[in-house]
Amino acid sequence: MQVSVEATSSLERQMTVTVPAARIEEDVNARLQQTARSARIDGFRPGKVPLKVVKRRYGRGVRQEVLGELIQNTFYEAVTKENLKPAGGPSIEPKQDAEGEDFEYVATFEVYPEISLTDLAGVEVEKQTAEVTDADVDTMIETLRKQHxxxxxxxxxxxxxxxxxxxxxxxxxxxxxxxxxxxxxxxxxxxxxxxxxxxxxxxxxxxxxxxxxxxxxxxxxxxxxxxxxxxxxxxxxxxxxxxxLPELNAEFFAKFGIEESDLEGFKAEIRKNMEREVKQALHSKLKSKVMDELVKVNNVDVPKALVDGEIDRLRQQAVQQFGGGAQIDPSNLPAELFEAQAKQRVAIGLLVGELIQSKELKADADRVRSTIEEMAETYQQPQEVIDYYYGNQEQLAQVEALVLEDQVVDLLVEGAKVTEVSISYEEAIKPAPQKEEAAEESEEKDAE
Known part of the structure; x- marks a missing residue:
């Protein structure tokens, strides 16, 4: 098998593969002999059909099957030989397909980019902090009363x-x-x-x-x-x-799964939930800022195949979020609506993956357990939830992946120039504006 590779762009490769005719004929003949054992053709007993008759009847179809399998097998042989890392499936174009001659095809595909990682040393990152005050708790309780x-x-x-x-x-x-x-x-x-x-x-x-x-x-x-x-x-x-408005009594408290019968106990449970919420919200915002800065200092070419795959996932999420279900075909949503976000996600994924590999990071077992225990606190039977995660490898792997991402964030923050800014609870839990909205707000301020 002969292989030649041409770089047609920073990420796209055109790989020409030539498979010797002898290899093809050997596989075709083996397949025809196998077919001959079970072929039923009028005038011949089963298993006694001459090979030339079988070839005349089934030769074209068998050859196409063999070529299909050869393309699949030789493609992966070739990329391994050339030390290439495809970032998506190839587009295959046969160039020479005459019986008795070498078979030649061209595979066009993208490869993963080579990444020379730059960390956040010296980069300014704002880390927001917030405390849940008594007034915040009182406001939350009034909100809950109004909801009922x-x-x-x-x-x-x-x-x-x-x-x-x-x-x-x-x-x-x-x-x-x-x-x-x-x-x-x-x-x-x-x-x-x-x-x-x-x-x-x-x-x-x-x-x-x-x-x-x-x-x-x-x-x-x-x-x-x-x-x-x-x-x-x-x-x-x-x-x-x-x-x-409902009275603040045990009946009202029970509506939220809280067994406390007095107001102070109810407030303590509400505060605990609010503190958990604000911790998650602030961590999510810090993580988003850190990842954005990581992309800024690392100019990464992103493979179109990966971006297209991420666009499809975002389309699915959009349909689920707005309750379209089976009534909306996600593929009908314009790709350009999701393209910028998809490119950002792919770039982050590539950079985080490179950082994990280069630093040989592993999910910290203690952090995995504490994360699961914290998640379990919101359920009536926490131990059952903990046992479920540790008894389900797929669910456990998802938590390990989240913890590993958090470890990446911690590592990046250690090298950055961090400034802590105290904000209110309401501001902390408010969703961060979309990048397009943030850009518009910045332009409006500049205009003022």
Missing amino acids: TDWKVAERAAEQGDRVNINFEGFKDGEAFEGGKAEGHELVLGSNTMIPGFEDGLVGLKAGDEKDLEVTFPEKYHSEELAGQPVTFKIKVNEVSAPE
Whole structure:
């Protein structure tokens, strides 16, 4: 077998493989002899069909099967011989395929990039810290109470915070517009779920009242026909309900799986959950910053095959996130929506992999156990969860991979110039803005 390799770009390779005719004929004849033992052809007893008859009947198909297997086998023989690391499946193009002659094909594929890793020595990294205060705990408890609000019909005018049941229809220039009508719509005043001015205009109305409400749609409204346009909503109030918050008692505590019967015990459990949440959120943000900086200081060419694979995963995640299920074909989502994120993920994966390999890192067993124990704390039977992970190699491997990534982050942070910044609990748990949004905000600040 002869092999020649041409680099057509920094990552793409064209490999020409020539397989001797003798190897092909040997494999074809062996396959034909095997076929002859079971072939059933009129005029011949089973197993007694002459080889030339079998070849005439099955030769073309057998040769294609043999060539398919030879391509697969010789491709991996060739990349091993040439010390190449394919980053995806090859595109195969036969160049010479005449019976009795050497078989030649060209395999085009990408290889993994050669990485000369630069660490974060001297790179400035902001590490956020946050404490859960008593006020944060009180605010969380009030939020939980509001989430379990009971509504009681009120025989009075609506106030901010009340829930109103209304019928409404919107008109622009005297004509009803699409999507502007509803009946029995329930709306909490002050929730800001409607366009500006709509909810405020219902304050003071009581059941049975009707009103023509003049409002203007926002300039950036999703409907171009309505964006920035003045409209009139004809409103009828069917019912006004006042909120009634639940009492802080054992019955309320039990709704959250907390067995504490007194308020102080309940607060302690809520604080513990909040501290766990803020720890995870801050770690996630630090990890994201560190990985972004790692990509910045390491200019890595990313194989298209890996990016395409990551785009497909992001498409699947998007469909699952928005509940599309079987109703949405992920492949219909435009690739460009995910391309930048996919390239970033692939680059991070390559760099982290190189760092793990070069530093010979292994998942720390104690950190793996503590991670699993921390995850198990949120369940009623923690030991069962711990036993499950240690009894399931696949699940355990996933935790080990997370711990290994955390060890990489720790290693990178050790070499970076870290500045700690204290922030509030609310700011800590707030999701980091998407990179596109962050860029837009930066541009707006620069313009100011």
